[in-house]
Amino acid sequence: MRPPDPLRPPVSSQLSFRTVRIRLTAMYSGLFTICGTALLAIVYWLTGRARPGVVIVDRPWPAPQMARAAMDQAHRQEMQQLLTRSAIALAIMIVVSIVLGWLVAGRVLRPLRTMTATIQQISARNVHERLAVTGPRDEMKDLADTVDGLLGRLEIALNTHKRFVANAAHELRTPLTLERALLEETLTDREATLESYQATSERVLAISKDQARLLEALLTLSSSERGLDRREPFDLAELAREAIESAGLEADARGVRVTRRIAPAPSAGDPALAARLVANLVDNAVHHNVPDGHVEVVTEMKAGRAFVTVVNSGPVISPERVGRLFEPFERLGGRSAHDDGHHGLGLSIVRAIATAHGAGIAAHALPGGGLAIEISFPAHLRPQVPERAPV
Template identity: 45%
Template structure:
């Protein structure tokens, strides 16, 4: 059975080996040295100089004992130093083993170390946070999808059952029922697309790249015509880093929400620029008065003003601002919403 060479054993040998080699050299060199004396002249009949060698009979045993003591001390110190050095790794391993689908909230926590181990702990904490967000997004996605898809599916089944139960149904009635089923199917498809966008935004950014926020907004506005309110864009260069597709979805949802909750003859203002060296997007619309205590709830899925949950598809699914928050969080951007004086909402997204 092979012995497992742990990292601690390897580091012990790495620490003790050079120390022992240096000690052995320091103890061996004096033993190899000898004092040589050569007379000033030569003796008759003897052309070779006479050499006198001085040695100490007790030097070799003493050197051996010293080397043995040094070996023990080197191994013990090496084992202790390796253990101290690897203690953060052991903590990281134990915590990682404790991470599971039901315990994703645990973290390594801040460390006083400012070396590679500290960077590793911070990196793993960020990884654990992303995993927790991914699992939470998955659970919310399943819960929201199952809840919201139940209504159109029930409506489809009831519509088909009523139509088929009528033996005297005309072709026009059957065609009308089929048209309603198709409309419900399209509604389900839009809902699923919105839920997928929400889930993708909550999972985080995987492909961040340099981009200009003004160009992304310009693409989002290129083929958009508002039905009612006037669109007032003012786009200045705003370089940042992120996922262009997700940010474009954020812009589109902000504009859709601003158009949907507007008033006759109103407007939607879109601004991009730099604020304290950070790329900033502002979308502002005229509209009904928004109570300040309603702001946070409006960014939750399937919510609308008045404390009611969205249950119909007439005004959408209440996912627009939830998608905006998810994408902003994925980019670690600051999201702020403030009611406009006289009605409407001003949403500001500041990227890092």
């Protein structure tokens, strides 16, 4: 049994439209009834106040009082006839207003019914479809454009999710397959020695450590995308110093020269995630470099924001490729470049942490090769305590 598609609206939408149509019709006819009744009352009241001053008769009356009584009686009969005929006319017009209100409400709701029918056909399998409503720029067109924009963002999110799951499954399946092959080969080898068992165990242990690093990176990426639970002050300058010190061994081994221009750059957020962001920037700059390359790390305050900038030499990157480097499992050398525990999640984590902190990201490829990445955090200026005057 196929599970329900979360993108499909409920089948009761047609009933909802009929309910809205009934309410609109009731509102139109109700307003017409109120206005018609008020108009009838005003006309009846004004007509009742108007009495003829002179009455011409063609036969003698016994007394003036009887003439006045006859005149009043005739006036009351005329008013009664006026009220009856007006009430009948009002009742007929109320029925007409109900019919017209029903037709007008249906005409107004027709674009909504069309959009609903289209949306009901959209699911996770054809989320690329759009309403594509044409016509004048009105409320219906704005609503359709908003829904199309939402569907576009949803399509991007679904495709990103599918790609992420597929890549994560591949990243986890490959080392598991390798572990299984190593263990099966060792166990089926009747001439295996203690040294071969030890070598296999060391390789399996290294693969397990690599898997642990991958899972840790995935957990960090997931926690970063959920947002921040707390905000504490931190200084990008201190985080940069720690990141440079941690990457020192790899930089020396690769012959990469690391320079720094560190100035205070206070901000606020999750210090652990911010430290991971700076560490990933420096680590990627050192790892994806060339022999005898260089890395420059800068922290500073500009325009009321705290900046950390990492510039590194490296292979030439096409400008259109820069944006894709922040996608999960995207590597400079392609999927075959998986080595040294780097899974292509470093810059994805950087983007997720920056987004959670409300930080901006600017990245561009350098003409001679390499990359420059600038992250701008909202500044967090510590309140200055005024100095107390000496007593």
